[in-house]
Amino acid sequence: MNRLAKKVTLVTGAARGIGESIATVFAAEGAVVFAADLNSDSLAGVAERIANDGGTCKPLELDVTLREDWERARDVIARDHGKLDVIVNCAGIEMVRELGELTLDEYRATQAVNTEPAVFGTQVMLDLLTRAGEDSDGGASIVNISSIAGLLGIPDQIAYNTSKGAVRHVSKSLAIEFAHHKRKIRVNSIHPGCIDTPMLREAMEAWAETGKMGSNDINDVRDAFAAVCPMNKIGATRDIAMGALYLASEESGFVTGIELVIDGGSYASWV
Numbered sequence: 001m002n003r004l005a006k007k008v009t010l011v012t013g014a015a016r017g018i019g020e021s022i023a024t025v026f027a028a029e030g031a032v033v034f035a036a037d038l039n040s041d042s043l044a045g046v047a048e049r050i051a052n053d054g055g056t057c058k059p060l061e062l063d064v065t066l067r068e069d070w071e072r073a074r075d076v077i078a079r080d081h082g083k084l085d086v087i088v089n090c091a092g093i094e095m096v097r098e099l100g101e102l103t104l105d106e107y108r109a110t111q112a113v114n115t116e117p118a119v120f121g122t123q124v125m126l127d128l129l130t131r132a133g134e135d136s137d138g139g140a141s142i143v144n145i146s147s148i149a150g151l152l153g154i155p156d157q158i159a160y161n162t163s164k165g166a167v168r169h170v171s172k173s174l175a176i177e178f179a180h181h182k183r184k185i186r187v188n189s190i191h192p193g194c195i196d197t198p199m200l201r202e203a204m205e206a207w208a209e210t211g212k213m214g215s216n217d218i219n220d221v222r223d224a225f226a227a228v229c230p231m232n233k234i235g236a237t238r239d240i241a242m243g244a245l246y247l248a249s250e251e252s253g254f255v256t257g258i259e260l261v262i263d264g265g266s267y268a269s270w271v
Contacts, residue, residue, distance in 0.1 A: 003249045005030035008081045008132070010073070010125070012064050012117065013091030015042035017197035018145060021237035022088055022244045027055025029245060034077060036062035037091070064091045064117040070124040077128060084128035085136065086248045089118045089167075090145040094160045094199050096206040107159045114163035118144045118170045133184030138253030142187040143244050144171045146259070148267045151191060156212065164191075168259055175257035186256035188247045193263025194225045195235045231264035 009026050013019035014035035023035045027050045035050075035057050037043045043059040050057035060076065063069045077084050093113045095106060122129070122142060133140040149157060150164030171189040178185045194200060204225065208218045215221060226234050243262050246252050261267050 001028075002030040003245060003251070004086070007031045007085040007248070008034070008077065008083055009086040009088070009248065010034045010036060010060075010077065010084060011088045011090060012036045012062060012121075013145075015039040015046060017199060018192065018195060018237045018240045019088070019090035020046050021241040022090060023057060024050060024053075024055075025238065025241040025245050026086075026248065027057050028053065029249075031056070031086070031248075032081065033057045034060050034073070036060040036064075036073060038063055064089075064121060065112040067120060067124065070117075070121050074124050074128060077125075082128075083132040083135065084125050084140070085132040086141045086143070087121065087125060087129070088143045088145065088244055088248070089121060091117065092145065092163075092199065094157065094203055096156050096203055096210070097159065098156050099158055102159060110159040110163050111166070114160070115166040115170065118142075118167055118174075122174065129185050130183055136184070136250070138250035139184030139186050141248045141252070142171075142174070142185065143247045144168075144187070144189045145240070145244075146171070146189040146191045148191050148193050148261060148263050150189075151259070151261070151267055152270060171259070172257045179256065186247075186252070188252075188256060189259050190240060190243050190247070191259055191261045191263065191267070192240050193235060193261075193266040194229060195237060195240060197237060200225075200234070229264040229266045230269050233264065235262065235264055 009031045011023045014023040015037035027033045040061045047057040047059040129140040146167040147164040149161045150168045175187040204221045208221045
């Protein structure tokens, strides 16, 4: 317990799925959690539940594609705490599209939500992260949620695949840049496999609708996803949250520039 005691953390995409689970685990481990999302109603429910469990969670309405929203979030965190120990960039979108069906606007929207915040959100928060890093043995920590889709190709997801591949490389590039300039900020990426989230369920519904996985039955599609995993199951959001907890904590003080794959062995079985 208290693996994140006194740490100020920001989790984007916190209204549901993996982001919600990360915010919950961080608060349970003693962090002050700024939970950010566009869905203010759901976010309020998350913050209330965490508070009822004894945690500290402050909801922030944040559109991760807007620099002015990041600047507003920075000003709130600076006013209340003067530092930021951890960012988890978890907000994301996914769509099932063959290349011939994909529009330029859809492609750009995917990059704007999935990739750009890891660069420009970090840029806006850089002074707060630097201040936190100077006061911590393990330094400040940025955890970028990528995907195994950022490590290999998955059909009908060119926008998502490329956005998550970019997240992986942004993480490595910033990890080395910060180390080179002696900033005590670690940057790592997490690569979930099939995790039981609203986003995955939406993708499965799209595949079931098209029948491109051999069936229009959502249960058959779900079984097919589980069968891809050597452990023959779909993971839980808490599986990812526990990986994020490690990378956010002082326990990973010598860890930067890595890709943490949490997928039940799927990636290992494909490469």
